Amino acid sequence: MTVRPGGTSPIAVRSTQPKFSDHPPIVLIHGAANSAAVWTLWQPRLSEAGWASHAIDLSGHGASPSLDLSHTTMADYADDVRRFAAALGVQPIVIGWSMDGLVSIMVASTGDAAACVALEPSPPTSEIDDTIALRSGAFDSTEYGIETADPEIQPSMPDLNTDERRIARSSLGQESRMARDERKRGITIEPLQCPLLLITGSGGANKIEDYDEPLPTAERYTAQGASHWGLVLSGRAVSKTVSAVLQWLDDADLTKQ
Secondary structure (H helix, E strand, O other), rough: OOOOHHHHOOOEEEEEOOOOOOOOEEEOOOOOOOHHHHHOHHHHHHOOOOEEEEEOOOOOOOOOOOOOOOOOOOOHHHHEEEEHHHHHHOOEEEEEEOOHHHHHHHHHHOOOOEEEEEEEOOOOOEEEEEEOOOOEEEOHHHHHHHOOOOOOOOOOOOOOOHHOOOHHHOOOEEEEHHHHHHHHHOOOOOOOOOEEEEEEEEOOOOOOHHHHHOOOOOOEEEEOOOOOOHHOOOHHOOOOOHHHHHHHHHOOOOOOO
């Protein structure tokens, strides 16, 4: 489905809706050079547990209309999410992975989410490094070491099986270099006024302690054996991680609209 929240450029959304749910909706946000396909394993599990979810393709990604990403910023991506969240009519829970784990935190920091779950996000910073220049342009997944379409040769996905690697490959696309440079330069945020759960994989790119300084009050969960990709597309890791997230939402009394 393609939606046009608030009269803006349309974005594509993959939604799952259980027969009955009185839970707040969940908005799922993919990572850099990815699409909503990365939530292929998450959405059925959320639906089975009675949660509606909306996996969005950010502007210029996945099934959303083509867009020149050369000057797209992290704030642009956060605005995509905020506009979609506002169109839901109720504050959602935002769940983001990797680059868009940080986007989910940016959205939560401005009061536009009831809660935030960030899967191994790009860490926010306390200050901006002005020596790092912001460049225009776009790049693809080869920048992250994904250099072949062969699902058997994906060293960044050691815990994914062949079918899961095919899903990962199908999710790939272009990304904004300017947004990547912004993350290197530093993204600062206001203190969150809603609950935040940080999730890392024991085999991932970042360790849970990497977030001690920028996000000291966040609650934490480590998915044992999960790589960065495994957090979203390893069936074994996803099953346990979704259960942990839903238990956290229950403990935080966030299961009712």
